Amino acid sequence: MTDPSPNRFRAALITGASSGIGAAFAALLPAPTTLVLTGRDRAALEQLRDGLAAPERVDLVVADLAQPADRARLIEAAEARNIDLLVNNAGLGAFGLVIENDPRREAEMAEVNVVAPVVLTRALLPGMLARARAEGRRGGVIVVSSVVGFGPVPRFATYAATKAFDLHYAEALATELADSPIDVLALCPGATKTAFGARAGTPVGPASLAHSAERVAREGLAALGRRPVHVVGGANLATALSLRLLPRPLIRRGVAAVNARLARRPKRE
Numbered sequence: 024m025t026d027p028s029p030n031r032f033r034a035a036l037i038t039g040a041s042s043g044i045g046a047a048f049a050a051l052l053p054a055p056t057t058l059v060l061t062g063r064d065r066a067a068l069e070q071l072r073d074g075l076a077a078p079e080r081v082d083l084v085v086a087d088l089a090q091p092a093d094r095a096r097l098i099e100a101a102e103a104r105n106i107d108l109l110v111n112n113a114g115l116g117a118f119g120l121v122i123e124n125d126p127r128r129e130a131e132m133a134e135v136n137v138v139a140p141v142v143l144t145r146a147l148l149p150g151m152l153a154r155a156r157a158e159g160r161r162g163g164v165i166v167v168s169s170v171v172g173f174g175p176v177p178r179f180a181t182y183a184a185t186k187a188f189d190l191h192y193a194e195a196l197a198t199e200l201a202d203s204p205i206d207v208l209a210l211c212p213g214a215t216k217t218a219f220g221a222r223a224g225t226p227v228g229p230a231s232l233a234h235s236a237e238r239v240a241r242e243g244l245a246a247l248g249r250r251p252v253h254v255v256g257g258a259n260l261a262t263a264l265s266l267r268l269l270p271r272p273l274i275r276r277g278v279a280a281v282n283a284r285l286a287r288r289p290k291r292e
């Protein structure tokens with residue numbers, strides 16, 4: 024059994040570390056772990072670094088994951104630190120009908136939620152594997168998916184489809200690497216108390232049902248090496264199973280009706 028404690032890693036790259044779940048991952052990885060933290064918001068990254076124990080172990084890389092040149096710069100920074108944990112966490116959503124959503128945001132979702140994890144993982148895995156084999160240690164890759172990745176979600180179509188990609192990609196990669204010293208996890212949170220909902224334009228919902236970012240990150244680190252997919256919380260697991268098991272036409276019609284009702288509510292701020 025893999026050591027589930029977060030202090031087994033020497034160096035970690037966390038994308039989307041400037042906010043929410045990514046910042047929670049950074050806070051949970053203890054001082055021996057070198058951190059490569061990335062996002063576009065330099066001030067938020069600096070504030071996070073300055074609040075961490077041992078800020079001198081932190082490299083900040085300001086990068087836009089929708090841009091190939093920035094992704095390449097980030098890969099170089101991660102290679103320089105010999106990372107053994109990659110957390111593909113950065114992501115964005117856009118609630119609304121595809122036809123009405125900003126086309127630039129639709130494309131950015133595909134770039135950040137899909138292309139970036141694929142490019143970073145493919146580039147960094149060979150080095151991670153070689154180091155883990157040479158040193159007799161285990162490394163890890165976490166891809167932050169979502170409970171909405173389990174089914175088609177009208178009015179969240181592009182976002183849910185990117186998260187379905189993340190889920191299937193990580194699940195398949197975990198199987199490909201089952202006999203290797205790299206553990207892979209698709210982490211599937213449901214509603215989580217972060218800036219995500221306001222940024223994605225999701226309607227106001229019952230905040231009490233949302234989990235903390237700290238819980239999501241903690242469960243992700245604990246699940247890595249134990250199973251290939253982890254859904255956070257019992258209610259989200261029930262949703263995920265329903266999305267996977269109920270007849271597809273029923274899901275499409277049911278989710279469309281729920282989200283059409285939700286769309287009449289005010290947006291989050």
Ligand SMILES: NC(=O)c1ccc[n+]([C@@H]2O[C@H](COP(=O)([O-])OP(=O)(O)OC[C@H]3O[C@@H](n4cnc5c(N)ncnc54)[C@H](OP(=O)(O)O)[C@@H]3O)[C@@H](O)[C@H]2O)c1
Binds near residue numbers: 043
């Ligand atoms: N919150 C939820 O309810 C929820 C539920 C399920 C899954 N998730 C997933 O959890 C992950 C983290 O989201 P969160 O809830 O922590 O939301 P958040 O607080 O909005 O954080 C999103 C992070 O992604 C980064 N990001 C967005 N666009 C980027 C870009 N173009 N280039 C580089 N970085 C970019 C942001 O950094 P900058 O702004 O600094 O660029 C930020 O650090 C996402 O993958 C999301 O899909 C969230």
